[in-house]
Each structure stands twice: as structure tokens, then as C-alpha cells.
Amino acid sequence: MITGRCECGNVQYQIDGEITDYSHCHCSQCRRMHGAAFASFAGVVRRQFKYRSGESDLTVYNSSKSHKRVFCRVCGSNIRVDLSDYPDELYIAMGTMNDNPKLPPGYHIYVGSKAPWFEITDNLPRYHEEPQDD
């Protein structure tokens, strides 16, 4: 089991399963919302995720028609992103995880929007926007 929490500790969650997808997003929305060069997300199966506490402290920001960003309104920690195109999955902000979970191979997305002051120095796959599923 994987557990995580927001900075103030009000919001606690658990995942009864493995991470299925691991990505670093360089889009300008993630950069602003995470206050960082990029945001790292773990894809998990939605039905394996549950909150242990703090659900009443969650706030949702719709950053686009398809993206709902869920964060703690007390401390501002980003918890997850829900994508309407992937209703069976959730994307959890990796920085909120307590543990060091086993990860699938990572990759970078939206490198076309990367901050000019940050250089990617690893050899992970890079996608200008998102990888195409087919």
C-alpha cells in the first residue's frame, strides 16, 4: 500500500495497488500550480485510491475542460489531477507520497512548454505534448 498526505496533514490518502504510469509534466499550468520546474505524477487505478481524512478540506480547480486539479485548501498542496478522458485513472502528485513506491519507467511530457531556465539532463523519453495511445 502507498500512502501520502498534504503539507498540513489534514488530507491523507492511500492507494491499494501499484503505480501504473509515471511522468514529469512541463506544461505551464503544472509549473505554476506546483511552483516548480515541472510536476511529477503517478498514474493509479481510481478504484484503488481512497482518502483517509481531510476530504472536506479539498478544493477543485478546473484548469481546463478535461482537467480537474484537486488540492488542500488549507496548505495549498496539489494532491491529484482527474482527467475526464481517463475516468478509470487518477494522477497523483508524486511529491505528496510518503513512501518510495516502485515506479514504472518515467517520461517527460509537454517539453514544448518547458521552463527556459530548466534543462532536462536525463535520457527518459520526451514528448512535445502527450504520448499518443493507440
Ligand SMILES: [Zn+2]
Ligand atoms: Zn493541507
Ligand SMILES: [Zn+2]
Ligand atoms: Zn502539466
